[in-house]
Amino acid sequence: MTDFAATKAMFELPEGVLYLDGNSLGPLPKAAGERVQNMLSAEWGQMLITGWNKAGWMGLPTGLGDRIGRLIGAEAGAVVVGDTLSIKVYQAVASALELNPQRKVVLSDNGNFPSDLYMVDGLLRSLGADYELRVVDPEQVAENITEDIAVLMLTEVDYRTGRMHDMKALTELAHANGVVTVWDLAHSAGAIPVDLSGCNADFAVGCTYKYLNGGPGAPAFIYVAPRLAQSVRPALSGWLGHEAPFAFDLDYRPGSGIERMRVGTPPVIQMTALAAAMDIWDMADMADVRAKSIELTELFIKRVEATCPELELASPRNPEQRGSQVSFKFTDGYAAMQALIARGVIGDFRAPDIMRFGFTPLYVDENDVEQAAEIVADIMRNRLWDVPEYKVRQRVT
Structure with missing residues (x-):
């Protein structure tokens, strides 16, 4: 049984703040600062470039990949960490397309995160005018999985509403029609139980700065099913995805398995912070996290709807x-x-009219939810939002 009081104590949570935005950026693990400072002084400072060997920096992408893999139902050695989520989306979809060379359509939905759609649109434009990004309503995905689709690319949890796709059912339907699947787990990893292996998923990608608490700009991850890992061609043929990076060959030869999906140099400082966050996740069971998450979200909905009829x-x-x-x-x-x-209740806003609140049991409890709901009620009841300064849009919403 996960001890959520113990995990909450391991985060830096400012006094007077009820943090309901971990679905956008997780809070700071208390151990991260000391861990990063040690890396800076004892490793980078004292070891200099020898830290790549002595401190094991080069192994961080796959070591962290396996720790994340436990949370998303991935097989050992099937996840690697590095680069940004947009890069990993591009990489996954490009490799998936090559597995279906006779087809030219990528299917997605309008609940997908726009950056995913931007990356795929740019990729397809580079490949030629005969390629198509087909975007439908989330409810229409299943009926549009046909034999002309090359790749199905979906975000499992809608970033605006939290609506979930049925990964297993849609993957089965896709495979029955010869379609390769790419799943974005940005709002899934650390939020809900995921079973990539059990769902027979082909590719998956995700970020580590939301529920996984890796910090702003923390690197992304990519999953490739083991049955594909030795055959997929990495479209982004980066130096560290080479079979022998330090042979300095002019010809690219992909590395073994998931190693071939590495691209650029690992961001060691950021990965050190992520490792501190994963120490907390090592204390958690995803079934417990999911059960507590449902309790918290149900409580919040009940309290808000009882007092705020203006909110839908x-x-x-x-x-x-x-x-x-x-x-x-x-x-x-x-x-x-x-x-x-x-007033100290931090959520976020998604255009055009969505007020979004995230619930992470590792550091959010029932008392936080009750207090937050009371403040929401006060602000709505007394129209405390109706002042000019609150209507000026900042760069990040």
């Missing part, structure tokens, strides 16, 4: 169909969220 639930009402977030629609949602942040 945008997330699925059935907890089995939503991730670890709750979203409400409100015309002046941006201003209302700024008023909440000013």
Whole structure:
């Protein structure tokens, strides 16, 4: 049984703040600062370049990959960490397309994160005018999985509403039609149980700065099913994905298995912070996390709906169909969220009208939810959001 009081004590949580935005950026693990400082002084400072061997920096991408893999149902040696999520989306979709060379259509939905769609659109434009990115409503994905589709690319949990796709069912349907799958787990990893192996997924990608608490700009990860790992061609043929990087051959030969999906030099400082966060995740069981997440989100919905008729639930009402977030629609949602942040309840806003709240049991408990709901009620009841300064859009919303 996961001890959530113990995990909460391991995070730096500012006094007077109720943090409900871990679905966007997780808080700082208390151990991360000391861990990073030690890396800077004892490793980089004293070992200099020898740290790549002596401190094991070169092995961080696969070592962290296996630790993340435990949370997403991946086989050992099937996940590697590095680069950004946008890079990993491009890499996964490009490799997936080459597995279906006679087909030219990538299917996605309009609930996908826009950056994923941007990356794929740019990729397909480079490949030629006969390639197509086909975007449909989330509810229409299944009926559009046909034999002309090359790749199905979906974000499992909708970043706006928390609506969940059925990964297993859609993957089975895709494979029955000869379609390769790419799943974005940005709002899944650390939020809900994921079983990539059990679902027979082909590729998956995700970030580590949200629920995994790796810090701003923390690197992304990519999963390739072991049955494909020795045959896929990495479209981004980076130096560290080479079979023998330090042979300095002019010809590219892909490395073995998941190693071939490495691209650039590992961001060692950021990976050191991520390793500290993963120490906390090593204390957690995803089934416990999911059960507690449902309790917290159900409590929040109940309290808010009882006191704030102006707010319309945008997330699925059935907890089995939503991730670890709750979203409400409100015309002046941006201003209302700024008023909440000013009162110490930190969530975020997604255009055009979504107020979004994330619930991470590692550091959010029932008392936090009760307090946050009371503040939401006060702000809505007394229209405390209706002041000019809360309506000025900042660069990050």
